[in-house]
Amino acid sequence: MLQGSEMPGPAGVPQRKMTYFVPKSDNSNEQVRVPNVIALVGLPARGKTYISHKLCRYLNWIGIKTKAFNVGEYRRKACNLEEEGEFEFFSPNNARGQKIRDECARLAIEDMGKYLDNKEGEVAILDATNTTRERRKLLMEFCKNMMHEPPFRVFFVESVCDDPMIINSNITEVKINSPDYKGIMSQEQAKEDFLKRIENYRVQYEPLDEEFDEELSYIKVINAGKSFYVHNVNGHVQSRVVYFLMNIHLLPRSIYLSRHGESEYNRIGRLGGDSPLSENGLKYAGKLREYFENEDLEDFRIWSSQKIRAAQTASHLKDLAGHTEFWKCLDEIDAGICEGLTYEDFESRYPKQFAERDKDKYHYRYPSGESYEDLVARLEPVIMELERQSNVLVISHQAVLRCILAYFTNQNRDDLPYLKVPLHTVIKLTPKAYSCEVEMFKFDIEAVNTYREKPQ
Structure with a gap:
């Protein structure tokens, strides 16, 4: 049964004709x-x-x-x-x-x-x-x-x-x-x-x-x-x-994101791998320690990827934190058969795969590897724990931190794989009632630029 009426409203309120329907039995719980x-x-x-x-x-x-x-x-x-x-x-x-x-x-x-x-x-x-x-x-x-x-x-x-x-x-x-x-x-x-x-x-x-x-x-x-x-x-x-x-955090705190210091593979433009820090990467790890000494945070925790370059970075700050944990799920996106290749190698050896990745980077899955979509699923436990904790520094990798940054800043899937997370930079996130404040602190230590623009 259908009933309609013109709803009178006060001045200034947009008027619409509201239509009311007689409720029927609800079977939504069975669907x-x-x-x-x-x-x-x-x-x-x-x-x-x-x-x-x-x-x-x-x-x-x-x-x-x-x-x-x-x-x-x-x-x-x-x-x-x-x-x-x-x-x-x-x-x-x-x-x-x-x-x-x-x-x-x-x-x-x-x-x-x-x-x-x-x-x-x-x-x-x-x-x-x-x-x-x-x-x-x-x-x-x-x-x-x-x-x-x-x-x-x-x-x-x-x-x-x-x-x-x-x-x-x-x-x-x-x-x-x-x-x-x-x-x-x-x-x-x-x-x-x-x-x-x-x-x-x-x-x-x-x-x-x-x-x-x-x-x-x-x-x-x-x-x-x-x-x-x-x-x-x-x-x-x-x-x-x-x-x-049941994991949400309503009280004020900050979350810090940082990539590891520049690695040897970063210097030569290779994907993934497990190379150690370069000389500039080691300098960044030292400066990162100075930064958090000045922050003087209570109940400070460090979560790091298990990759050598991230663990090396985290080791410089270990005594500043109440807890330092090394998470497998914070490891960089698995590039599968492309691990260790440069982008030039990738494009020349697998041109079709390279084009597919440029077409839809969020859903593209490296052969025998992962996609950004897979990474989001892998990182859900990290997000839940970040919601529960107070002041945390996450030391991880470009793709991983893009996913975490996209969550806190409400970025869509098309933009997520192209968020800028440069080397030798601390990203400070402060969740607010109506938004999330983002501050970026770039350190004056030379590093290669690993960012690749979104194809037009």
Whole structure:
């Protein structure tokens, strides 16, 4: 049964004709290839947008096409908080504010539905507070109506936090970087307004409940991952989401990436191999030690490839770290029958293979070797551990570090194999609520350029 109506909306909010469908029996749990909706739940400053961004990045990185729909962005397009009165706009007693927020939620949910119905992706993330049962019911009814075949499978992710230190850290991050406040008011004004906004949400907050929400699928992430409650997980995607969230890190830290120092094979342009460091590579290892002495990091760890050139580089810093570990999965991409060849040798001996690699470098697999796609699968445990750890230096190789850098900076597959990771350079990554800050520190030590431009 189909019902349609013109939804009245406040001035400034784009109007659409909303069509409602009578829900039918849900057989999505019995099917395998089902579109998934991941819906965030929780008060402001609980890391929801941070989780949304990281989850979206992770799923795309492992090959599950995903897009996030942030209701706050719809609201910012619809109205100006300076005109609406900042925190008062979020009061449950503000009828106009409530009307705008409800309409913006509907618009986001409708766009999310089109994205999945049009097969543009497999997973949609609804980044919103979803703090009331009424709002969650509206979402469930939309996802399980007759318009979608099969119905969308819904999984709620509730971020619960009562740790003052974590909440304060999140508020500090939001008040500096949130589009609601950046360039509009001072940090102290932003903090005061944001705390009042949280209280407005707290008045109407109805957490997910084991008894009331027995039919729903959800995970509660408690105090930034100190504990979890998982309920009624269905399907591969939801299982991967749970796996990822149980490794997520919500607190400030930095990740450092560095290639080994220049190797003898680098100097003569050969692929792969297991050659030692050149004289310039040894100088870099010494300078790398000086750099981390000045960083003076707490709980500092080093992870290194098992290749000689990486292990030599790591050995110069060993006493600075609490732990130094050598991972086989951090070894360079396996070039198979092309190991030890120069690019000129590769092109002359295997011209067809060389052309295939230029055509699609991400999916190209060296004969008897690996592709970048294989490398991403191999590196997933490293990504999971990086999400769990504090300050880590990863000493590895060009292709490996491209994959890790692509994960943290949300690069697509076409660009991943061409990211610039030069020798004798430290890349410092600092995950933020809305992005990942990337800083590159180039050391003044000569090294060959191993970068090969993307063919036009």
